[in-house]
Amino acid sequence: MNPIDQIAELFAGQGAEDYFGEAVTQAEHMCQAGLLAQQSGAPDALVAAALLHDIGHFQGELSGDDLMQGTDNRHSHSGSEWLAQWFGPAVTEPVRLHVAAKRYLCAAEPEYFAKLSEASVYTLQVQGGPMTPEQVERFEAEPYCTDAVALRRWDDEAKDPTIQTPSFDHFRPLLEGLL
Numbered sequence: 001m002n003p004i005d006q007i008a009e010l011f012a013g014q015g016a017e018d019y020f021g022e023a024v025t026q027a028e029h030m031c032q033a034g035l036l037a038q039q040s041g042a043p044d045a046l047v048a049a050a051l052l053h054d055i056g057h058f059q060g061e062l063s064g065d066d067l068m069q070g071t072d073n074r075h076s077h078s079g080s081e082w083l084a085q086w087f088g089p090a091v092t093e094p095v096r097l098h099v100a101a102k103r104y105l106c107a108a109e110p111e112y113f114a115k116l117s118e119a120s121v122y123t124l125q126v127q128g129g130p131m132t133p134e135q136v137e138r139f140e141a142e143p144y145c146t147d148a149v150a151l152r153r154w155d156d157e158a159k160d161p162t163i164q165t166p167s168f169d170h171f172r173p174l175l176e177g178l179l
């Protein structure tokens, strides 16, 4: 099966499920993140990263439910590795770093933590809590750290049940252009 169809199936299947304590489904959350990236004028690869950032919740042996029960499912890493079959680092690296970016922002911007949703505060603890100063330094040396931080901010905003969410198909031509 063509990769875009494979991804579309995941959005339509597991993606239609609840997004762990948020007011939108997982697919709506990811499509909203893609839309926010697009509205910010982000390059196509970063729009794709925003759209696909949580695909790891649908992949690998541990699910998002495991994460909510206290076991880190490392969905940023499993998602990025899976996407690397078809996409380059400008897509896969911000995906890999989007959980680290939350831990980074909690250390770098005290006001950031206050804005996190309840579910995000809970998973932050499971994922290792705010970064230490050494981890902050290492994160800032990552070539895609700025993109990962931008993705993270869209991720945090993309939980709005009142906005018109584009469907996965809206992003198909963009994804096809990146394969």
Ligand SMILES: [Fe+2]
Binding pocket: 029, 053, 054, 155
């Ligand atoms: Fe997310």
